[in-house]
Amino acid sequence: MDRSRAVSFTLVALAGFGISGCGKQEPPAEAKQAAAAPGISELVVKIGHVAPLTGNIAHLGKDNENGARLAVEEINAKGVVIAGKKLKIELVGEDDQADPKTGTVVAQKLVDAKVNGVVGHLNSGTTIPASKIYADAGVPQISPSATNPTYTQQGFKTAFRVMANDVQQGKVLGNFVARNLGAKTVAIIDDRTAYGQGLADEVAKAAQAGGAKIVAREFTRNDATDFRAILTKIKGEKPDAVFYGGMDAQAGPMAKQMRQLGIKARFMSGDGACTPEFMKLAGEAAEGFYCTQAGLPLERMTDKTFADRYRKRFNAEVQIYSPYSYDAVGVLVDAMKRANSVDPAKYISELPKTSYSGLTGRVAFDEKGDVKNGAITLYETKQGKLNVLEVVGGSTDTPAAQAARK
């Protein structure tokens, strides 16, 4: 008893410390608008955001949260009126440490705090178990980055996502490796998370369908830094290409170690490693790397100033999914506007009818809650830069063009 209490006390004390440490970034944005619209009473809405803010991929978690925070601040500043009251959104940011167990604890915490909607989580491994808790409580959840197909296949009416899933992503990658790169043999590594494993399986399927042979299937963990043992084994199989399903924190060192071991195969990965962070970590070994993002490249976003606004506000670069968490907040508020209510039980019926013109294009959901026409962008690294090779799908075009395609 004493022990667990001591641990939880330490944790709480530290959590408080961490929050106060980061707290100085928030400007008093709400204070200003309260003065701007004195006549109308305020309607306070809590939107939860969950992503790993500590641990190995805290940088990506912060990126997601920043996107949501920017959206909240801009919507608050703009002044949206729902049911005659001025909307005041409070972002309740939570940390799930990319850990499925913590993910469900945090989800329950948000449900208990009576949030009106949730943006998150970041990882598929945390999003899927948490989605049951939100579904039971009837709280709408939009993930800006969980690409594992299972998330929306569980039949929950509350589960949505605003980017493409891993079946689509795996197809693009598998096709590319087998057809465009002409690889006959492929080695596949994953990090044993729901995301990494799911994507690796889809890539393996698509590559085999394209005529390539899977010569090695190796595994690592999402907290590992040493991959020399599995890479050495792969070296013995002499594959034409190596695919890694996992995050940038592992893919970067992996690319370096491949080079150090003298492996000449092409290195590829999915959206988890398709980030500026990967480029930084892999250094020169990033050259000739291919990866996909389950979304549009920044330069094809409908609003080109997003990256600048983000940089100005947070003094950081957009990593990957912050435009999607930004849109996820927009989609929630849009549904609330149409329902003229912030009550989850009322506005949830509006979510499937969404046709929201967001940063990432037109957001509309299919019957499962997956985004329609989710784009996949294929990147290649050249001279230390992620260059767009090809965009597959996507709906940045006008509704007229969409109709023409049908």
Add this chain to the structure above:
Amino acid sequence: MGAVNLDILLQQILNGLVLGSVYALVALGYTMVYGVLGLINFAHGEVVMIGALSTLSVSRLLHNVFPGLPGPAVLLFSTLAAIPVCMLLGYAIERVAYRPLRRAPRLAPLITAIGVSILLQNVAMVVWGRGYHSFPAYVSTEPFQFFGATMTPVQVVIIAVAIAIMAGLMVLVHRTKLGRAMRATAENQSVAGLMGVDINAIISVTFVIGSALAAVAGVMVAANYSIAHYYMGFVLGLKAFTAAVLGGIGNLGGAMAGGLLLGIIESLGAGYVGDLTGGFLGSNYQDVFAFFVLIVVLVFRPSGLMGERVAERA
């Protein structure tokens, strides 16, 4: 795949040796403190992390002030600057978190150890940020051929430095007056105190030396993987602790043997488990494999490979 490819086997053993050298160096820190105090210093992994990150900061500074300085020199000087930082940290940890609890039940200092570990992680997160830092290649990471396997100069340096440090530590503990005092304290604190050994000073020195080793280990890990992060100490600490237990915690030679053995087991495990079991078990079982060996060792030798049975420590 039939016959074992010798080049690949050699490569796996080399991989394991490099990994094991790092584990051994970190394990020494655990085992020294355990030997003297009978306490698992779970914050030790975090000291490794602080060592790596402060080296990184100092090296960036040096690089800006003296752009012409060659890489190995930058690394050497910044490591020399990071070592006192870690020594001070080790001293402070012992003073603040462990000394007031020295007479408390065994669990209390264990909890403060975990608390210090979380505290240091969060402080490092605030100071150095959440992002990964790319550790510049001050010592070349370009590979060269070695009997059909590839190695990088960093790896050679790691193995050499680890061996030198371990040898130095052995001499210190077994051949000097300070070492004798440390051994006496480990054996029986109150009697050693009655014999004129300044117990508090010896315990502080033990923490300070362990932390200096941690700083060096941190630099080695960061240089080997070209990466530094506020979370890097946690998993490394766990592995090194395992290595210390495998070798016999409290025993210096055991920590070294345990570290090297764990590195090689992990490496060979990841490389050959799949082939040995006909694909039934894959490299996802590499940790299972390592812990399986640990359990087997502990079943037959409960105090580790080289650990001696010490009644009051059990």
